[in-house]
Amino acid sequence: MLKTRIIPCLDVADGRVVKGVNFVDLRDAGDPVDAARAYDAAGADEICFLDIHATHENRGTMFDVVTRTAEQCFIPLTVGGGVRTVADVRALLLAGADKVSFNSAAVANPDVVAEAADQFGSQCIVCAIDAKTVQPGRWEIFTHGGRKTTGIDAVEFATMIAAKGAGEILLTSMDRDGTKAGFNLPLTRAIADAVDIPVIASGGVGTLDHLVEGVTEGHASAVLAASIFHFGTFTVGQAKAHMAAAGIPVRI
């Protein structure tokens, strides 16, 4: 049976993990490669890096992080943040990423997703969607870290971008991100039910029950979390045991 994936996400700026990672035995809590190795050893199903200050000037640092991670972690690696063009995708794939995530560039120009999917295959093209509830049952896409509204309906956008060739959606509920109050379940479910591609739920995880809800109520194919893992609140192993106890198939 297909397992629900648990994906720790690391925010990286200038080659360093933002906020740090609280693990025992980690030589350097700020080194994304060390953190990725620790998650790999802990049983993470995939790893996600988000380059939060990506610019053309500092891109090289991220390529180096990706290459060194791929040399040591033999699980899929998704990289996002500042990906704008097909050339960006190619460079990250060559560096060793398995999947590359578009975010605001896909909102500004959805055809870039189609172009990238045509060249490299849908299987390696992720579209990150940051959405907020604007009224009950309606969610809109926000860009620039949730500060800028676009007026675009999130469900319509998700359906359209899947049709363009995205292979997966990384859905972050911006009104929950950082709150530890749990995923925005109505949003997650609306999008997961609307598209035929896997949806990763993200934003708001504070407890292990939140991970379970993301799957059982949100219908997500995978759950992504950052702080609960980074700060050692829970381990990936505890998350998997909890999900397994709730009847969700996981890789243990």
Add this chain to the structure above:
Amino acid sequence: MIGIVDYGLGNVRAFENIYRRLGIHVEPVRTAEELARADRLILPGVGAFDWAMAKLKQSGMIDTLNRRVLQDDVPVLGVCVGMQIMANGSDEGRAAGLGWIPGRVERFRDEWFNTHTHLPHMGWNDVELVDAPVLMAGLPDPRFYFLHSYFFHPDDESHVIARTCYGKIFASAVRRGNIWATQFHPEKSHDWGVGLLANFSKV
């Protein structure tokens, strides 16, 4: 030397990283001459079937590849689309495949799923062994990482060495003599993948 066939598709470096870690001599092969030197081959691949066949033809290696595999009996492991192009053809395109293992590549169909279909089939899934004592040696409860929307349907059921269920039961690994192939990605399957690739170096 294990040669990773580098025809511009698939994560060649991921295989190199694992074999380097294992201390096994590995090289990407990009020409017919390099291909002739490898005593084991890995044929990776991602993306569309026709594109993969077109790239393989452009690489100038296809004749040597056929000779090495079909006449010299060099062990070869196809992975994902590298497995699919070993078939005669695919519902995904019009190009002829390599035809090393008779069969066709088909798409998962909506009616096989009770609830909502999600494609690609993405993530870790169980692999049930039919007949793969060598490739899966020392790998209890095999589970591997999949990422695909099409699957290999061999004409001869006896070529199926492992099966997986996603909506329907499909061949997740096949073998015909020296020709082996997996639909899943051993290079992304953590310890199980490392174990499988180590086993392939000894077949």
